[in-house]
Amino acid sequence: MTFIDMLVTLLIATMSGMGIGSGGLMVLYLTFVRGAPQLVAQGFNLLFFLFSAGASMVIHLDRRSIRLPATALMIAAGLPAAYLGARLALRLPEGIVARLFGFFLILAGANGILSKQERKTKEKS
Amino acid sequence: MAHSSRLRLPYLTPTVGLLLALGGGAGFINGLLGTGGGILLVLVLQTYVRRHTNAAVAAEAQRDVFATALSVMLPISVLSTILYARGGTLDLGGFAPMILPTVLGGVLGAFLLDKLRLDWLKRLFSLLLLVSGVLMVVRV
Incomplete structure (x- = not known):
């Protein structure tokens, strides 16, 4: 790991704290630039998220309104589903996981572009 | 006070x-x-909020929705991380030097969220994801 890696990590973590959904960016950096295998990059990104989101939450808990019952319900359903997802990721060929990740990026990117247009349209009307 | 008005927002129900x-x-x-x-x-x-309130409320609620999503994904990510570690795909040693920039960036981003207009950055980021996704699907 180099100084550039640390700088890139700082930038991506800052974007993550601002809610720009930068998990995909970290995986892309690790796979495309650093040549890491897909699953290693995904594991690295999970660690990255725990620390960056954990740090952000300290600030957000003080400034935002979070509905705890709704949050608890989503967590309750999310834990067993995450178990299934991770088990599947570890069993599937890495190329398939990488391709699924690519499809996810396409959907996330398209959503980011399209949802912006929708908001502007509403503001104008 | 802004906090009390946020608490009464009719969303997340x-x-x-x-x-x-x-x-x-x-x-x-x-x-x-x-x-x-x-x-x-x-x-x-966010779509739910937009449909059940109005554009102004949805815009105000955006940051709260983001914080809620983070609070849901944190414990779920803990479990996923444990499962990846058990599967032998977690590089703890490689990540160790990244802890400090990651934590600093996370805190910095949470502060900046209230101070910056993020529209252009989000659009650029979305475009980057879209192009990268296509490259990833084609490359594999």
């Missing part, structure tokens, strides 16, 4: 079934791809 489905979907994506669950939560919850 979807049915139990929707919340369970949403949490389940986000959890599955997080386990499968190591990211992405939060985007699903933000997308659906």
